[in-house]
Amino acid sequence: MSESASRTLRVAHLYPELLNLYGDSGNILCLRKRMEWRGIEPDVREVHVGDRPSFSGVDIAFIGGGSDREQRIVCDYLLEEKDELAAFVEDGGVLAAVCGGYQLLGHSYAMGDQVVEGLGLVDLFTDHGEPRIIGNIAVESRVSPQPIVGYENHAGRTHLGEGxxxxxxxxxxxxxxxxxxxxxxxxxxxLGTYVHGPLLPKNPGVADWLIARALERRYGSADLEPLDDREELAANEVMYHRLMAGEVEEL
Incomplete structure (x- = not known):
């Protein structure tokens, strides 16, 4: 039996009934399959409205995107667990947050004319701007060997704190x-981002970064066996070159 075959990673998918506007269930499916293909046992647990989530034993937490109303509902629930979630983050817990979930990470975010308290997990804040930012996106990042490609759709303007x-x-x-x-x-x-579409199936390097960080925290080793990603990487490359060649217009 390989070393990875005896490993388990617990994934907490937070409020999927509210935050799945951009196909975020595809991100969870991608994490699950990339673990299984390596012999790592994925223990995926959904946290639903009315549940009291505990992050004890959680390796990866995921927050997706939703409408303003749904985002506010989730924020109210998570504010009740703010201290435990902050402890999870400070202890090196892996947290991926997309679009609306990304905005929740900061001190505050704008909802129309109202400024809503965020979770304060990361030193950032989000205000409102016009016009709405909609279109394809490509990002160069140290977490992925390939450019991260996807789609962005947000009125928020997120500002990072010093450092x-x-x-x-x-x-x-x-x-x-x-x-x-x-x-x-x-x-x-x-990891917070506006890139969706969904994020991880299009960008296997990002998925593997999350898995590797979780393995390192849980087991002290982040070695991942390479997978046959020819199809995923070909799709990523085609999209990237279409964008950079101007074949897809920026909206």
């Missing part, structure tokens, strides 16, 4: 605020 690392540099698209040239955030083992 917070962006996920990467925008090669095509608008990113966090349409002006800085950066997209997403990295803090400890937290």
């Amino acid at each position: 917070v690392e962006p996920l990467g540099r925008v090669l095509f698209g608008r990113g966090n605020d349409g002006a800085s040239g950066f997209e997403g955030c990295l803090y400890k083992n937290v």
Whole structure:
């Protein structure tokens, strides 16, 4: 039996009934399959409205995107677990947050004319801007050997605090605020991003970064056996070159 065959990673999928606007269940499916293909046991547990989530024993937590109303509902639930979630993050727990979930990570975010308290897990905040940022995006990031490609659709303008690392540099698209040239955030083992479509199936390097960080925290080793990603990487490459060649217009 290989070393990885005896390993288990627990994944907490937070409020999938509310935050699945951008096919975020595909991100969980991708994590699950990339673990199984390596002989790592995925223990995926959904946290639903009315549940009291515990992050004890969780290796990877995932927060997807939703409408403003659904985002506010989830934020209210998670604020009740703010201290435990913050402890999970500070202990190196892996947290991936997409679009609306990304905005929740900060101190505050704008919802229309209202400023809503965020979870304060990362030193950032999100205000509102016009026009809405909609279109394809490509990002150069240290977490992925290939450019991260996907789609962005947000009115929020996210501003990173001093010392917070962006996920990467925008090669095509608008990113966090349409002006800085950066997209997403990295803090400890937290990855926040506006890139969806969904994110992980299009960008296997990002999925493997999350898995590797979780393995390193749980077992002290982050070695991952390579997978046959020819189809995924070919699709990624085609999209990247279409964007950079101007074959897909920026909206």
